[in-house]
Amino acid sequence: MLTKKLLKKEIYVISVPSATLIYAPLTRNFILYKGRVTLDDVETDWLKEATNIENVPPFIREKGFSVDSEKLRLRMNITTNCNLQCEYCSVNAAGGEGKNMSDIIAQRAVTEFCKVAKNRGVKELEISFSGGEPTLRIAFIEQLVRIAQQELVDSQIKLSLRLITNGLFSRQKFISIAELMKEVQVSWDGPADKSPRYSNKIDLANEVWSNIKFLVSRKIPVSILTVVSSGNYLYLQEIIDGLYKVGMRKIFLALEDDVGRAFGRPAAINYSKLGDIYFNLWKIYKDRGVEINLGGTDIHAISVYPCGVPIPNYSVAPDGSISACTITFNDRSRFAKTFLIGSVDESNLRIDEDAIRRLRRLNVLNMKECRRCFVKWHCRGGCMYAKPNNRLRSLPAERCKMIKDIAARKLLATILER
Numbered sequence: 156m157l158t159k160k161l162l163k164k165e166i167y168v169i170s171v172p173s174a175t176l177i178y179a180p181l182t183r184n185f186i187l188y189k190g191r192v193t194l195d196d197v198e199t200d201w202l203k204e205a206t207n208i209e210n211v212p213p214f215i216r217e218k219g220f221s222v223d224s225e226k227l228r229l230r231m232n233i234t235t236n237c238n239l240q241c242e243y244c245s246v247n248a249a250g251g252e253g254k255n256m257s258d259i260i261a262q263r264a265v266t267e268f269c270k271v272a273k274n275r276g277v278k279e280l281e282i283s284f285s286g287g288e289p290t291l292r293i294a295f296i297e298q299l300v301r302i303a304q305q306e307l308v309d310s311q312i313k314l315s316l317r318l319i320t321n322g323l324f325s326r327q328k329f330i331s332i333a334e335l336m337k338e339v340q341v342s343w344d345g346p347a348d349k350s351p352r353y354s355n356k357i358d359l360a361n362e363v364w365s366n367i368k369f370l371v372s373r374k375i376p377v378s379i380l381t382v383v384s385s386g387n388y389l390y391l392q393e394i395i396d397g398l399y400k401v402g403m404r405k406i407f408l409a410l411e412d413d414v415g416r417a418f419g420r421p422a423a424i425n426y427s428k429l430g431d432i433y434f435n436l437w438k439i440y441k442d443r444g445v446e447i448n449l450g451g452t453d454i455h456a457i458s459v460y461p462c463g464v465p466i467p468n469y470s471v472a473p474d475g476s477i478s479a480c481t482i483t484f485n486d487r488s489r490f491a492k493t494f495l496i497g498s499v500d501e502s503n504l505r506i507d508e509d510a511i512r513r514l515r516r517l518n519v520l521n522m523k524e525c526r527r528c529f530v531k532w533h534c535r536g537g538c539m540y541a542k543p544n545n546r547l548r549s550l551p552a553e554r555c556k557m558i559k560d561i562a563a564r565k566l567l568a569t570i571l572e573r
Contacts, residue, residue, distance in 0.1 A: 156459070156520070157181070157220045162206040167529035168194060171567045178566060179205035180457065180532045181219075183212060185570050219457045219532065223467060226279045227272045230470040232484050233261060233295060234287040238323050239359070241352050243382060243411045245482040246287055253287065256473040258295075259501045264471045265299050267504035269306035277467075280307065281337075283317040285481070290324035296332050319380075321352075322363035329366075330373070338376045340407075341367055344387050345394040351386040371402040378405040382414055383449070385423040391432050399445060408433065408449040410554070413538040414482065426557040434564050451534035452561040454569070459518040461535045469506075475499045477506070479514050480540055494540070530562040 162181055169176040170191070177186045177197055184205040186197065194202075204210060217223075235246050236253030265282070272280040282303060284296050300316060307314055315337045322341040333339055344350035347360035370377045379398055381387075387394065391408075398406060410424075433449045440447055448456075462480075469477050472484035477497035494514065497506040517539060519531040528534075537550040550558070 157208070157211065157216065159206070159208055161520075162208060162211075166194060166197075166202070166205060168192070169529060169563050169566070171563055174567075176563065176567060176570070177201075178529055180529065181215060182207065182210040183215075184210070185566060187567070187570050215457050219459060224275070225277055226281060226467070227268065227275065227277045228281045228283070228468045229264070229268045230283045230285055230468070230481055231256070231261065231264065231299065232285050232287070232470060232472055232481075233289055233292055233299075235473060235485055236291055237286060237288040237321070238291065239288070239321050239352065240354075241321075241382075243351075243384060243414060245414065246485045254473045255292065256471070256475075258298075260471075260473075260475045260499060261295070261299055262302055263501060263504070264475070264499045265302050266306055267499060268469065269303055269312075271504070271506075272307075272312050273310055275467075277312060279313045279315055281315040281317065283319060285319040288321055288323065289318060290320050290329055293324075293328050293332055300332070300335060322366045323359065324366060326366065326369055333370065333373070333375050336375065338378055339370060340378045340380055341370070342380045342382065343367060343394075343398070344382050344384065345390055349387050349390040349394065351384060352382070367398075367403075368401050377403070378407065379403055380407050380409060382411055383408050383424070383429065384411040388424050388429050388432065391429075391436060395436050395440065395447065399440065399443070404445050406445065406447045408447065410450060412554075413450055413541045426553040427560075430557040430561050434561055437565070438568065449561065451530075451537060451558045452565065454533050454562055454565045457532045458535055459520050459532070460515070461517065461519075461537065461539045469496070471499060479511065483540055490540075528559070530559050533562055534558050 165179060165181050167178045167180075169178055174190065175188045175192045177188070177194075178184075182205050184201070186201055188196070233256045234253065236255065237244070237246065269280065280303070289296060303314055316335055318332070318336050318339045320339065320341055322343060341363070342352070343363060344352045346364070347353045347355050347357045350360070353360045367377070367379070381394060383391070395406065433452070437447055468479055468481075470479070470481045470484050471477050475498050476484065476495060477499060478484050478491070478494045479496045480494040483491040483494045496510045496514070497504070499505070519525040519536045522536050525531040525536050
């Protein structure tokens with residue numbers, strides 16, 4: 156996929172204030188001209204460097220165009236029960252009664268994927284526990300961790316553990332598993348009066364905030380996922396400032412459309428305004444060592460694949476079905492089956508390699524709307540699941556423009572700092 160022909164196509168002319176930015180994303184080459192220029196005005200030597208396949212950095216070769224052969228990712232969605240009912244949650248939106256993953260399916264999944272990791276010779280097996288709210292089943296998580304540790308005891312495979320939680324947990328019970336985790340990701344969209352997450356219940360918001368500070372005080376690696384919605388995007392400065400003050404240094408901003416089942420219901424956000432708010436926050440905090448990433452705008456991330464779908468990424472639902480997508484597992488719609496890649500039951504594990512190969516063809520090089528877009532390598536076409544009307548289409552025009560504007564401003568800032 157990475158060819159000289161592709162490199163020659165991947166040179167972009169980007170208009171920025173009073174200047175023109177020439178950008179080659181695959182070799183990470185930049186050049187800035189005053190005024191307006193075309194590719195015909197660009198120095199021949201620069202073009203040779205920018206299209207030389209030997210100048211493609213290793214991380215782009217390894218991450219942008221190939222399956223990650225050193226790491227296997229397993230996400231265990233151990234329950235669809237939750238102690239919150241967030242309106243934009245994909246699990247909540249699916250409706251129906253909550254369901255717990257059975258002991259036998261969970262044990263079989265962990266055991267079998269440990270075997271897969273050993274057979275593939277990977278260096279790391281990452282297991283993430285998610286839901287619903289996984290901390291409702293703390294003893295169950297401890298049990299599964301012990302199984303994984305036992306399965307890998309005689310191997311050279313590193314076991315990494317992650318937890319995705321809404322932050323509503325009993326500290327006394329939670330600390331036993333928190334200290335095992337490489338990272339705990341907590342969802343925090345702001346205080347009760349700034350976020351629809353808590354339905355204006357101040358006590359719930361205060362409990363989560365207290366637990367975030369508790370994790371930081373115990374030096375447990377923690378990151379924050381903030382869902383950007385029409386209810387909080389104007390307050391992002393206040394939210395980020397508060398997180399910084401308690402010690403947070405890793406913050407992910409995900410648009411509401413991408414974490415729930417959009418179904419043609421884009422969030423009522425002024426994307427131009429959001430772009431200005433985010434870029435100013437990024438500029439303020441990057442020199443303080445704070446990583447604030449808004450989905451699709453990270454110029455240091457590069458891939459042809461939306462959200463890493465084709466990378467070994469197995470998301471197990473409570474019923475044992477396996478999806479390549481971490482948010483479709485509770486959706487039984489026809490569209491969700493696009494991401495179905497296998498199943499696990501009490502007797503065996505089944506992986507559909509043909510389905511995985513089909514998913515790998517869902518990439519920005521095959522998306523007509525993305526082919527000549529300079530930011531496609533960072534945006535990666537947006538969340539495939541949350542596209543309007545459940546079709547594998549381009550992003551809404553306003554959001555697409557915001558992503559392009561942010562990426563261009565980040566690139567310009569990076570150049571000017573050199």
